[in-house]
Amino acid sequence: MSDTTQTGPIPDKPATGDETGKHGEMLSADGRSLKSSLNRALRRQKLRALMLIAPLLIFVLVTFIAPIADMLFRSVENDIVTNTLPGTVEALDDWDHSVGEAPGEGVYDALYFDLFLAAEAKEHTKLGTRLNYEQTGLSSLFRSSGRGLDDVGDDYLDALEEVDERWGEGDFVYRLMTGTGPSETGFVADRVRVLEKMTSETLPGDVGFAPSEEIRQLLPATTLAYTDFATFTALVEEDVVAEEDPWEAVYVGLIEDLQTADVASYSGPEAEALQAAKAADIPLVPLKQFFADEDGDWLDPNVWATIQTYSPKYTSGYFLNAVDMQLTPDGISMRPENQQIYLKLFKRTMFMSLVITGSCILLGYPVAWLLANLPASRANLLMILVLLPFWTSLLVRTSAWKVMLQQQGVINDVLVWLGLVDDMNRLVMINNQFGTIVAMTHILLPFMILPLYSVMQGIPPTYLRAAKSLGATNWTAFWRVYFPQSVPGIGAGSILVFILSIGYYITPEIVGGTTGTFISNRIAYHISSSLNWGLAAALGSILLAVVLLLYWAYDRIVGIDNVKLG
Amino acid sequence: MKLTKTLLAGTALALVAGGASAQEMADEMTIVSWGGAYQNSQLKAYVEPYMEMHPEVSVTWDESSAEAVAKLRAMNEAGNITWDLVDVVAADSIRLCDEGLAMEYDPEDLLAEGDDGTSAEDDFGDLLVDDCFIPQIVYSTTFGYRTDLVPEGADAPSEICDIFDLETYPGKRALEKRPINNMEWALLCDGVDKEEVYDVLATPEGQEQALAKLGTIKDDVIWWSAGADTPQLLADGEVFMGSTYNGRLYSVIEEQDQPVGMMWDAQVFDLDGWIIPEGLDEAHLARVKHFVKFATDTQRLADQAQYISYGPARVSSAPLVPEEMKQHMPTDPANSGNTFLYNYEFWADYRDDIDAKFQAWLAQ
Incomplete structure (x- = not known):
């Protein structure tokens, strides 16, 4: 700052020819062009200003902008389906819902192992809740199916133990699965990542198990189930894999594998037991059959279509929901008429906010005028x-x-007492739009009066007198001279009142009844009661966008420079 | 697997139990409840007695039960659980348990045996609705009406369908601003058998039917969202009859001497109880477990019934409830001639769907 003040265009010594550069550029004392010198000084100044506001800026970023951005992100986020059922989503890729048939065995096999891991990690019910927003009944379908998963494996284990007692022992299965020769450490790492995604946690540490390549080729389903069991046991429960009894899913995988595996040529650890198990020829219960027995809904193609439709990591579903549409397997469509509500609420919120702003101007303007013109x-x-x-x-x-407006309230009592209203037909002034408008106008009135007042205070009273002395009537003097100068105050007050009322929540909730509630009441409902945060975020994003749009339109029409808060 | 697991669990328990006596217990607890008369009954019945026995313990109350699920979810995402014990209704407990936000527990281990020696599991019976819920009380949502506004020549309303009878009982009604309970009552009064109510309500036609029945009184309904609304509306004479929790009506009638009567017909039972948030550190968990064992024993639950007219969740507590209080209990045989039990499973599935329809219907 100091050097510019000394060498600026108003120095105490007059500018000489020496200080003008070749191209007529002004130079400062140190020989640089005045422009760059000034810029440098300004930059330093800006930096200092930035450092001064840095604490506030960081505070606002961390406590305000970041949480809002995070919340808004939820309106499109949808990775819960792929994270919880990764194998199923992959297997479902080839399935076409329009055929109208349930998918094939492969999908149910993948579902069983995905769901087993999810149930152990207690993530399957979350997925059920998520999908229930889209299709009624999926919440209990996932919850009840999660409970029954053990049964089929228990039956297999009983049959296996009849062949060889050791099948139920942890170290026996561990030896069998570890095998000999090169091992599949990459596969284990993959499954750890699957588990990390599912539980949204980082799981450091060593699993202490890796299947051999030979075993993985021979018994793929068993290897998958056992590796999941091993990673979960070692990393989540923090136990030693070999000492724990394997999950039931391992035996389900084994019986599946034994149908086709060529175990006769296998010679790794516990090969005889494997061959004996194959020889016992334990009957297979197809997993599709198992799920159908658990709950018939698993054969319903609509259930699968919903899972498929909502399997991408990002979804437009919440936003569509927020404008009374829905994302179906056949594309985007309007919701049924008896479920359309949000567009209506958005319109109502806009309309009522405008009415409230208008009433605030009407009531606030004279008060502000009085305030500005009365003796101090x-x-x-x-x-x-x-x-x-x-x-x-x-x-x-x-x-x-509430006390004033209700049917047994003060206003009604007075009207009845005066005989203006019949006792049997008291006015309904609350739990409707009227009540909301009255209460909110009253509450927001100061936000209109204060900016109006400070603008009006800045209007010199001499202008009015001058207008009158030039022959204007009272009305012309007001309308042509005074009012135009008070417009910036109206603008500021209107923006304040409108933006405050568009997001108002508590007053409409208390006095709004059913016809006077705002969109924010639905947002609050989805945040705290239905817990559909995605939908709440989508509704909030739309509301934010609408406010910004209106602000922009206001700027274009009236000009934001015309807004004065004081 | 199961046997070994049980054995291992048993050993672990023994170790924990052995260690518990030596283990440090935290000296402060944050308890979340509903505020008002209900929280007061908890304070009187077991929090104050517990603090007398353990003067080193300090208790902080947080009256956030109404938003408990949302707040616990947010705390869990932030990785900072600041609550030690949370009072919630059973439906919320099921949701918290589903989301892994509430701790699963073993009733035999955590809860005391009944005074008569029955195991905790049998003593609470069916009220253990999931693996996380520690029941305290049975309450009901039922109707109160203004005794002085009953039309001349008519009997006081005594049946649920009197709500829909605008001819005999003109005047406003207060109903909760949500489909739960209202839809069931509407179907009951539209000729659907009690046993079939949920089957009918599961179909779109049944939902339409219920809304149509509610539509017959829609213009005369004030919809409430806080439990204190109906008592206030009744006291002001704004409504002739309205639904709310029976304990609220009890205090309007008995403590505030308002001309209000109870209509127990088709009352809907619901449960309220504790859950322990998942992820407490060991010291806090040990304290909470110690407290819960005391606070849910037979005597303490019976004591609570002295202060508020909700039924204790233990069978063994029932005989200890004071005689003059029994007549106000929703579970009293004189009151429970015709009752409904909140169907948690049904509403977990159908809540989103029916709520969308209900709200759209309200906004029409």
């Missing part, structure tokens, strides 16, 4: 009257309106 002592008293409700709790003011 009386203006101060009036100011206190304006601010007093401003300092009272929002809930108290809203509840007070």
